[in-house]
Amino acid sequence: MSDLTLDDLDRLNVAHSTEGNAAALRSMGGTEALARRIGVDLQKGLRTNQVDTLRAQYGNNHLPHLPRPPMKSFGRLFIETLLGDTSLWILIVLVVVDVANADYESEFPYESVAIGLAILTVALVTATNDYTVELQIRKPKEIARSDATCTVIRDGERCLINPDDIVVGDIVALGAGDGVPADGIIVSGEGTKTDEKALTGEPEDCPKDVDGRDPFMLSYTTVKIIQSASECRMMAISVGSNSQWGKIRASLEFETEPF
Template structure:
């Protein structure tokens, strides 16, 4: 059963409140919990789904927004290699200025600055392109979850459409889509390797 939608929460007070709510729900008797979430073991009905969908628009995990292009461009030039090249260019420029006017040659400085521009430009182009491709892949991947709804029984829906009070049916290999309370289980094992690194299921 779903307790609440996944959200990026700012502030320790909000995190503490959610933690207390989850602890409270985990200790409740099943019938009290179902009543509190205004649901039944046969799931939500169409009216409940419509009302809750207006109240809770999306069950999506907030992803980090890509940095603006100008920050990516700036970051492409802020690295040790560029710093060393600029230091060499500065030293070369200063030593050239100290020479007599007829012996001055700024070609080395120009070559180094061109190398810096090419290096930073290539790095920016690669990172910008890979960031865009990652965003496109993320938008293409749709994770689904099996829920029990009163009218349709078991149905597969997009994880973003999951609502508080939904009865979720999990089977082997399924990803837990939200904060849940187990109502019925048979041979339940959970792999926490992504969270704790522990390879054995518990």
């Protein structure tokens, strides 16, 4: 069992504190020293017999399901469409006034009725589309997650596992376009950049430097570029609810997309 505590790892993974995290890593002796304390070989990865021990010590990479916001009914979506658009609301008022004041003996208000029917048609189509979207987002996101795979190095071999099965110390192999499945420290892949705008708001792709200023890779971000090879590798240091996204998600009242 590693002598590192969750608090020790948390000090390496403070949100919006890249320089502080890098300083904490240096104070621990760098990535290789951290790997030795976890008990992982950066080339061969974890041994299979370590996985359960590390999962028990640091947790798993599964994020608990949060309740979804109450579903809006079709009627509510229809009313919101009618009342939420100022231009439609003005047209509705004008149509109602015109129809109410029409002289039906001299001329039926065909134009106002046509406008009213057009407004109802627009509202119905919009509400139908919105209701369809509501139904789609009710589908459990865990279905997609359960079918996902990622590559880790264990016992010196490449293994395909479910992202939920990643543990602290796992060496995860990532290619351009892959989502980062846990928080970690890059250990190979010079010239790697990740897209973090959804998580941190950083608009530019973020360079990840092995033993450099910012070696930290964050879950629910995306690998964009790897200049030196076809893949980069990272050592997982925070998983599941202990990751930065996991902590943000724990503060949410309802289920939402990862930004």
